[in-house]
Amino acid sequence: MTWIADVLLLIGAAFLFLGALGLWRMPDVYTRLQAGTKAVTLGSVAMLIGVGIERPDWWPKLLLITLFILLTSPLGSSTVARAARVIGQRPWRAGDAKETP
Amino acid sequence: MHIETSPINDSSLPAWRRLALATVLGWAIWTLMTGSLGWQELLAGLLVAALVSFLAAPQLALLDGLIVRWSLPWHALRYLAVFLAALLRSNLDMARRVLSPALPIRPEIVRVPTRMRSDFGRLLLANSITLTPGTLTVDLEDDMLEVHWIDVGEESDREQRTQAIARYFEDYLLEFVE
Numbered sequence: 001m002t003w004i005a006d007v008l009l010l011i012g013a014a015f016l017f018l019g020a021l022g023l024w025r026m027p028d029v030y031t032r033l034q035a036g037t038k039a040v041t042l043g044s045v046a047m048l049i050g051v052g053i054e055r056p057d058w059w060p061k062l063l064l065i066t067l068f069i070l071l072t073s074p075l076g077s078s079t080v081a082r083a084a085r086v087i088g089q090r091p092w093r094a095g096d097a098k099e100t101p
Numbered sequence: 102m103h104i105e106t107s108p109i110n111d112s113s114l115p116a117w118r119r120l121a122l123a124t125v126l127g128w129a130i131w132t133l134m135t136g137s138l139g140w141q142e143l144l145a146g147l148l149v150a151a152l153v154s155f156l157a158a159p160q161l162a163l164l165d166g167l168i169v170r171w172s173l174p175w176h177a178l179r180y181l182a183v184f185l186a187a188l189l190r191s192n193l194d195m196a197r198r199v200l201s202p203a204l205p206i207r208p209e210i211v212r213v214p215t216r217m218r219s220d221f222g223r224l225l226l227a228n229s230i231t232l233t234p235g236t237l238t239v240d241l242e243d244d245m246l247e248v249h250w251i252d253v254g255e256e257s258d259r260e261q262r263t264q265a266i267a268r269y270f271e272d273y274l275l276e277f278v279e
Contacts, residue, residue: 015192015196018192018195018196018199018200021199021200022195022199025199025204026199026204026206027204027206028208030208030210030237030239030249031206031208031249031251033237033249034195034235034236034237034249034251035195035198035199037231037232037237038188038191038192038195038232039192039195039196041188041232042188042189042191042192045185045188057136060132060133060134060136061133061134061136063133064130064133064134070228070232071228073232074227074228074229074231074232074238075224075227075228077231077237078227078228078231078237078238078239078240081237081238081239081240081249082239082240084239085210085239085240085247090210091208091209091210091249092206092208093208094207
């Protein structure tokens with residue numbers, strides 16, 4: 001069973017890495033949020049499932065953490081995106097310079 | 102997010118319904134936290150959940166959106182499965198874009214109408230859209246969502262594909278939330 005847990009932890013780490021890479025490669029705040037939120041959410045969930053398989057007695061708390069992440073992480077991103085929208089940030093178009101973070 | 106009391110929350114749903122829902126939810130969270138099914142834990146959890154729900158009930162208008170019937174857990178679980186599958190697809194799509202040297206994106210903010218009537222339903226829909234392929238909810242104004250779309254694609258059937266962003270999840274969500 002442990003190898004399944006290891007694979008899930010590895011997949012989680014890979015998606016978290018992709019999230020970081022996305023933050024660095026994407027040109028503006030909206031696209032960075034897109035790359036960041038999705039990858040980090042799935043990465044965390046995969047890791048939590050991996051930990052749940054490794055330590056089955058932890059699953060109730062892990063389940064709670066997972067649901068909490070699923071509910072709050074996209075909400076946080078929407079809030080940041082809305083703030084950008086309110087100050088008049090328009091989405092990046094081909095040809096625009098990449099924003100410096 | 103723009104929170105506005107929608108008409109549904111002003112309706113005269115019995116107060117005990119909200120109280121019961123909040124108690125059950127709080128009790129479930131308590132039980133998951135303690136991870137024990139001993140009768141003392143369960144009893145203490147029930148009392149605390151009931152007390153907290155009673156005190157917080159006036160603030161919990163969010164729960165009024167749920168359609169309470171026996172099939173609710175089934176519909177909620179089915180939605181969760183659909184959602185997780187979409188999350189996985191979304192990540193593979195994003196990985197492809199991030200790793201591709203050409204960075205194939207064509208972002209635009211589009212307006213998407215929603216059929217969800219309650220705040221809770223809109224919250225779930227907005228979150229689902231954020232975590233699914235290429236879309237991010239930016240704002241919510243009454244029944245209109247503003248969605249950042251990372252690749253709007255070709256002009257031709259864009260209108261239809263815009264509608265589809267919300268409709269896919271709504272079909273599942275409307276089974277258990279208004």
